[in-house]
Amino acid sequence: MTTPRLTARTRLSSVLLAAATALSAAWALSGSGAAHAAAPQVRTQAPGYYRMMLGDFEITALSDGTATIPLDKLLKRTTPRELERLLGEAYLKPQIETSINAYLINTGSRLVLVDTGAGALFGPTAGGRLLKNIKAAGYKPEDVDLVLLTHIHGDHSGGLSIDGQPAFPNAVVRVDRHDSDFWLNPRNIDRVAQSERHSFAEAAASLGPYQAAGRLLTFEPGAEILPGVKAVAAHGHTPGHSLFEIQSRGERLLIWGDLIHAKDVQFPRPGITIRFDVDDAAAASQRQTAMRSAAREGTLIAAAHIAFPGLGRVRAAGKGFVWIPVNYSRAGLTD
Numbered sequence: 239m240t241t242p243r244l245t246a247r248t249r250l251s252s253v254l255l256a257a258a259t260a261l262s263a264a265w266a267l268s269g270s271g272a273a274h275a276a277a278p279q280v281r282t283q284a285p286g287y288y289r290m291m292l293g294d295f296e297i298t299a300l301s302d303g304t305a306t307i308p309l310d311k312l313l314k315r316t317t318p319r320e321l322e323r324l325l326g327e328a329y330l331k332p333q334i335e336t337s338i339n340a341y342l343i344n345t346g347s348r349l350v351l352v353d354t355g356a357g358a359l360f361g362p363t364a365g366g367r368l369l370k371n372i373k374a375a376g377y378k379p380e381d382v383d384l385v386l387l388t389h390i391h392g393d394h395s396g397g398l399s400i401d402g403q404p405a406f407p408n409a410v411v412r413v414d415r416h417d418s419d420f421w422l423n424p425r426n427i428d429r430v431a432q433s434e435r436h437s438f439a440e441a442a443a444s445l446g447p448y449q450a451a452g453r454l455l456t457f458e459p460g461a462e463i464l465p466g467v468k469a470v471a472a473h474g475h476t477p478g479h480s481l482f483e484i485q486s487r488g489e490r491l492l493i494w495g496d497l498i499h500a501k502d503v504q505f506p507r508p509g510i511t512i513r514f515d516v517d518d519a520a521a522a523s524q525r526q527t528a529m530r531s532a533a534r535e536g537t538l539i540a541a542a543h544i545a546f547p548g549l550g551r552v553r554a555a556g557k558g559f560v561w562i563p564v565n566y567s568r569a570g571l572t573d
């Protein structure tokens with residue numbers, strides 16, 4: 239018979255269990271509870287900058303933070319099913335947190351900021367982190383000599399001014415003539431969808447202080463802005479949407495602006511467009527052309543809305559493309 243032995247064993251287990259419980263209660267009261275306060279959670283993100291060298295130029299990717307947008311309501315030339323499948327493959331849902339990136343180029347003699355983030359336009363929780371991150375990266379807004387805009391949309395030019403004052407007090411602002419002619423002229427308001435008309439008032443508020451001070455200058459498509467910094471026209475997303483080609487000692491970076499908004503959807507299907515495109519057929523064809531040439535040449539790309547720092551390369555895959563983020567690097571940098 240085994241029953242009496244089992245009973246004894248069960249009794250022994252209960253005694254041991256009771257002892258263990260008492261010990262752990264004592265530990266909780268004395269050791270961890272009294273000697274150390276619980277460490278409060280910090281809940282801040284890492285400083286939003288990423289540095290790399292490009293020949294003799296120092297490039298700093300700057301985060302303006304993120305904005306959460308409903309891709310299912312914004313993307314065009316697709317179906318809900320296709321969208322769900324493409325986003326699902328990337329473990330994402332249509333309500334997506336999108337990076338807003340800008341890029342700072344120190345040529346050694348000039349400090350050039352490409353795009354400014356949204357400033358206060360998206361409210362306190364979205365965007366608006368650019369100035370904080372410029373400082374975290376070791377620069378001051380007054381150090382910026384030149385601001386280049388890929389185009390005049392709130393998330394690229396909204397950070398230019400704060401309460402009617404230039405946020406970059408020593409900078410000249412330059413943008414493709416076709417974009418300033420379009421967005422700074424309220425007569426064009428009927429040429430965009432109702433949902434995009436707020437951009438006209440935002441453009442006036444952000445660029446106006448520079449215009450009033452004679453510090454807003456335009457450039458023509460393809461213009462060389464500085465030695466090693468050249469505009470490349472990619473009109474479509476907006477009438478003067480421009481890329482910037484940065485070159486130093488044979489190394490090359492192409493800043494794409496808004497050539498792409500939804501990485502996991504528009505690399506595999508470059509023909510899918512977004513409601514923010516003023517001319518979506520032109521935007522789609524610019525995207526296709528740029529991706530094909532980036533894949534062929536292995537070009538280093540910087541993109542405003544690809545997950546921060548938005549730096550990587552493109553590879554052809556089937557009828558579309560895939561994004562290859564840069565390898566994390568400290569090459570050419572000190573502490």
Ligand SMILES: [Zn+2]
Nearest residue numbers: 391393496542
């Ligand atoms: Zn944008």
